[in-house]
Amino acid sequence: MLWLQAFEAAARTLSFTQAGQELAVSQSAVSQRIRLLEDRLGQKLFVRHARSLTLTPAGRAWLPSVQEGFARLAEGTAEVFGPRVEAPVTLRATPVMQQTWLAPLLLDFHRRHPQVVVRLVSAIWRDDFGPEGADIEIRYGLGHWEGSVAFSLGDEELLPACSAGTAERLATPQALAGETLIHAVGFAVGWSAWLERAGVPGLDRQCGSLICDSQVMSLSLAARGGGVALAHRSLLAKRADLVAPFALSVPSDEGFWLVRPARRSPRPEALLLWDWLVAHGGETNGELP
Template identity: 40%
Template sequence: MKSLPNLLWLRSFEAASRLGSFTAAGAELGLTQAAVSNHISALETRLGHVLFERTTRKVELTESGRAYLQPVRKALQDLAVSTEGLFGSKSSGTVTIRAPISEAVLIIAPALVEFQKVQPDLDIRLLSAIWADTVLETGVDIEIRLGAGNWPGCRAEPFGSEFVVPICHPDIAKTLKSPNDLSGLSLVHILGFDDHWPHFFEALKQEGPDNTKGVTVDTSLAAVEWAAAKGGVALILERIALRLASSGRLAIPFGTRIPSGQNHYLIHRDKAPSQNPAAQTVENWLRGLFSGE
């Protein structure tokens, strides 16, 4: 990295190349014409090549300048995209949502299509995480968690009760007349929800099937894909199962549902700054999305 030129010099070089003027480049960057000229001269001295042909009315790139412009512009663009992707925009119209990965993919992302038709001026960033304690302390405007609602350092606003139901491929569902038919089928277990299957059979007042075959995954998203591939039967949140069943991709074989034991919460961090109007708009939309309104 020691061979890299000063970033300010590179910004002045890119702006002057694009605008064809040191004066215009200075206006865009908030610098004087003399400052831009000094940056370019310093860069040329550092590289040992003349980058611009100066005339009284404009500047033009030399052959060396044209060759250098493309990698410099790409590097600056990559840096801008990476910064925006990791830390977000500071504009009032940008709202960053953080949610569990399965909810982000299976609940929020599909609903965002219609929401953005109503709110086209809002720039939404949707971040996901597998575990609730994987905390992003900065850059998140709205955070949704699934759990018991007892996280330190914040107030948890409940979105309502959650239930889980079995799902499977429609072809498998046709062979299931009652929960007794689950015997011999592979059951998927989700880390963090390991007690769901025992509770499911307990609610039915029957013993679970005596089989240990199956898979264990760490997200409901993986469980959905496993069930869709005819791997067997999974227990997932009812709100996700209903959407997938309505599309015909998966089916809910029985009418039995049990409380999840974990609900969705909107997280309000202690000492967090007040939200801007854009974030409040998105937050209200999420309340309606998770309440079914």
């Protein structure tokens, strides 16, 4: 078990040092456990660089099975023995949802239910969500996740967002020529879809580009006058540092969802937070100020 814990933590963080901090052991102890595990398996799991780690193909292929095994073990233990009373409610969400939608709700929830400890975990990529077990997640997608209960936070549409100073230059979509378009990867709807809907397909070839791996960064750059980003209308409505230069939006089949495991009944503290978030789910769909 110690070998598997060392592998899962090191594979997730790609750092023996961070894995050791999580497991409360030294970096060398983690490294030794990994070497013993590799000897036992007869294959290397990591490629060791001077200052970093990468997983080998075998390590990448094995990691989901190990994580799922730990998740099933934790769920089975909770079902038989019950969760620890002092265990916090773990809520996983993207940084942009944490900052824009969750922050005020969690503060209000904490004031009303100070006895419930909430542990907030960040996730950016789709693979960051999964079997290693949060009580509740806020995911972005179509809402079809096997083994999960999902509640829609509303339909979504995307539209350009930028600083007030940048917006003064943008009387029409054609005025985007020469501006910097900020892209957030991982969304089904992007700039090409909005430009086509605006009647200026291909205009992005006349624009500069910045590409971000998270929407929180793309919106931060736009707010600082670094260009124009695509934002979800529901989140843009809650930001005072961004404006929408055009009313035109493009709908998305994807959206934000509250998600929890279907295999086990939520404990009372988690259900209390779930019900709170469900009750306030409609607040993601505000009108632009």
